[in-house]
Amino acid sequence: MAPRLSGKLAQLSQSLGLWEIPLTIPQISIRNFGIRSLNPPKPSRFNNHPGLPVLESTSTAALRRKAFSLPLRTGAIGIKKGMTAIFDTETGKRIPCTVLQLDRVEVVSHKTREKHGYYAVQVGAGWKHPRNMPNSLLGHFSAQGLSPKRHVFEFRVKDESGLLPVGESIPASWFQEGQYVDARSNTKGKGFAGVMKRHGFHGQDRSHGVSLTHRSMGSAGPSQGGGSRVYPGKKMAGNMGNTQNTVQNLKVLKVDAESGIVVVSGAVSGPKGCVVRIQDAIKKPWPEVASTPAATATAA
Amino acid sequence: MAALPTMRPLGCLRSLWNAPDMIPSQITRRCLSTVYSQRPKRVPLPQGVPEQFLSQLPTRMRPENAPKPIKVFNPPPSARKACTDPVAKVTESQLETLDPKGERKALFDYRRNPRSVRPGDIVRVTFKNGDPFNGVVLSIKLRGIDTSFLLRNELTRVAVEMSVKVFNPNIQSVEIVQRAQRKIRRARLYYMRSRKHDRRSVENIANAYVRQKKAFMGAGSRK
Numbered sequence: 299m300a301p302r303l304s305g306k307l308a309q310l311s312q313s314l315g316l317w318e319i320p321l322t323i324p325q326i327s328i329r330n331f332g333i334r335s336l337n338p339p340k341p342s343r344f345n346n347h348p349g350l351p352v353l354e355s356t357s358t359a360a361l362r363r364k365a366f367s368l369p370l371r372t373g374a375i376g377i378k379k380g381m382t383a384i385f386d387t388e389t390g391k392r393i394p395c396t397v398l399q400l401d402r403v404e405v406v407s408h409k410t411r412e413k414h415g416y417y418a419v420q421v422g423a424g425w426k427h428p429r430n431m432p433n434s435l436l437g438h439f440s441a442q443g444l445s446p447k448r449h450v451f452e453f454r455v456k457d458e459s460g461l462l463p464v465g466e467s468i469p470a471s472w473f474q475e476g477q478y479v480d481a482r483s484n485t486k487g488k489g490f491a492g493v494m495k496r497h498g499f500h501g502q503d504r505s506h507g508v509s510l511t512h513r514s515m516g517s518a519g520p521s522q523g524g525g526s527r528v529y530p531g532k533k534m535a536g537n538m539g540n541t542q543n544t545v546q547n548l549k550v551l552k553v554d555a556e557s558g559i560v561v562v563s564g565a566v567s568g569p570k571g572c573v574v575r576i577q578d579a580i581k582k583p584w585p586e587v588a589s590t591p592a593a594t595a596t597a598a
Numbered sequence: 599m600a601a602l603p604t605m606r607p608l609g610c611l612r613s614l615w616n617a618p619d620m621i622p623s624q625i626t627r628r629c630l631s632t633v634y635s636q637r638p639k640r641v642p643l644p645q646g647v648p649e650q651f652l653s654q655l656p657t658r659m660r661p662e663n664a665p666k667p668i669k670v671f672n673p674p675p676s677a678r679k680a681c682t683d684p685v686a687k688v689t690e691s692q693l694e695t696l697d698p699k700g701e702r703k704a705l706f707d708y709r710r711n712p713r714s715v716r717p718g719d720i721v722r723v724t725f726k727n728g729d730p731f732n733g734v735v736l737s738i739k740l741r742g743i744d745t746s747f748l749l750r751n752e753l754t755r756v757a758v759e760m761s762v763k764v765f766n767p768n769i770q771s772v773e774i775v776q777r778a779q780r781k782i783r784r785a786r787l788y789y790m791r792s793r794k795h796d797r798r799s800v801e802n803i804a805n806a807y808v809r810q811k812k813a814f815m816g817a818g819s820r821k
Contacts, residue, residue, distance in 0.1 A: 380685040470677075
């Protein structure tokens with residue numbers, strides 16, 4: 299049998315001598331005689347075609363998602379002074395309320411998207427003797443022409459329009475009567491508490507053979523079938539309280555700018571004298587305020 | 599190894615061996631580390647060093663790198679000092695609107711005012727909305743804006759107790775129907791809940807009072 303060119307070469311020769319040789323040679327199909335490549339070409343596992351959606355795991359996207367629930371303006375630092383009640387003169391309804399006092403609240407510095415990755419207003423309140431303050435912190439205040447502050451906290455805002463100028467004071471009239479605020483403070487510390495007090499477990503029987511473990515938690519986890527280990531986050535006895543808690547949607551009932559009093563409805567976490575951070579409620583419509591802070595100061 | 603018994607008599611020589619002049623005393627045997635030396639005093643930088651010599655100083659000691667004092671600014675006027683008791687201020691402002699003349703406060707200030715309502719009195723309370731309520735005063739709680747009193751009565755043979763806030767704007771009037779019959783020695787008359795001391799219904803006394811009042815005021819001034 300005469301040697302035959304392989305299929306591809308035969309085609310090549312055909313295309314080269316197309317004009318000389320008439321198309322008498324029949325088409326020979328490419329044959330691989332049952333031999334296949336070990337690494338056949340695979341489609342890419344990754345979405346790399348054009349028209350893909352923009353990634354949602356970037357800091358820009360995170361800020362965009364958060365923008366919906368970030369207040370437009372800064373909050374203030376108050377001190378919880380105690381609770382009392384206010385009677386509604388029309389309905390005669392008694393509303394229990396918490397009295398907060400804002401003491402020398404001033405803007406200390408800003409956090410910006412360009413430098414820190416987010417927008418926030420750093421706010422200080424009270425006064426601390428400069429003797430009791432490290433020089434680095436003292437310089438932080440003095441550089442802005444401010445007195446040393448006892449409490450310093452940040453309030454996140456949506457964008458740069460919410461950055462109140464540094465050195466601006468935040469009076470009690472920053473909040474309007476009738477608006478809603480969120481109050482953030484540390485709860486009362488309860489020390490090392492058992493599971494019944496800390497997590498509301500039911501404890502164990504008074505009798506029926508139970509001895510010395512009436513208030514303990516019982517079993518901490520399943521047996522061998524369930525992994526034979528204690529799962530992370532298991533509720534156990536431990537330190538209770540003194541953790542941050544936010545009470546949402548408290549109505550501002552009364553505002554007194556001269557004495558720095560803000561009266562909010564309901565209870566606020568923590569003991570008397572604790573630091574409470576109040577900011578516009580994120581689950582209520584933003585309060586209508588004048589565009590410039592100077593205008594609010596004159597209006598009050 | 600123990601000393602041989604034959605050497606025992608020689609033990610008397612030990613005192614000679616331990617004579618103080620033979621061994622140097624502890625005071626004289628001092629090693630280097632125990633020698634006391636005074637801490638070197640910091641030599642102050644001479645004043646008025648010529649400028650060409652300043653470069654020889656370490657950078658931290660040069661006058662331009664001396665620590666600058668931080669200027670401390672004075673705090674603004676304090677709201678805390680302006681109002682030391684904000685809770686009392688809020689309460690007072692409430693009382694000014696709810697009880698401008700201080701009548702309600704005086705009516706229940708039983709510790710100071712001899713004419714006030716006292717525990718054991720029978721009292722009639724009328725509301726702006728709802729029926730009037732009569733009862734014996736069991737207790738008066740003086741708590742500022744939350745001052746309240748507890749009334750006890752029997753309606754349709756069921757004992758009823760009602761706590762009333764004194765400064766509630768819904769209260770129209772509080773009238774003393776009858777004073778306590780004899781001197782009450784306690785501030786809280788919770789013993790009247792026991793069957794032995796229960797006053798039962800005071801509705802008849804209150805109704806008699808209302809009738810008497812109407813007759814006294816005359817038909818013309820009827821509400």
